[in-house]
Amino acid sequence: MSAATTDEFVRHLQAELEDVEQIQDKRLREQRMWRLEAALQEALEFQAHVLAREAEEIEPFEEVPSVRLLASRDAGDDEAEEVLDADSSVCRHCDEDLDPEVPFCPACGRYQ
Secondary structure (H helix, E strand, O other): OOOOOHHHHHHHHHHHHHHHHHOOOHHHHHHHHHHHHHHHHHHHHHHHHHHHHHHOOOOOOOOOOOOOOOOOOOOOHHHHHHHHOOOOOEOOOOOOEOOOOOOEOOOOOOEO
């Protein structure tokens, strides 16, 4: 089985959008329409982004290391405990103090 392309995904969303009119409940119909329109917009923006990068001969996708690894499968118990015992009162990006009630760093703005 081959992987679906972005064009196929966009066509799928458009077909689903046409079928929305068959939903009898107005609230459910509107919710489905909003979700499909949002997904369609994201798909089109993604497609435009990839095409623009390819036109500039820039690799559209870059593999980056994992943002946060709590423990690897082959990590020993001591190493896993060390990672999990990290101080959550300090931002892991800029080392500023964090408010436990706020999900992001007030200094750098990055989510924790």
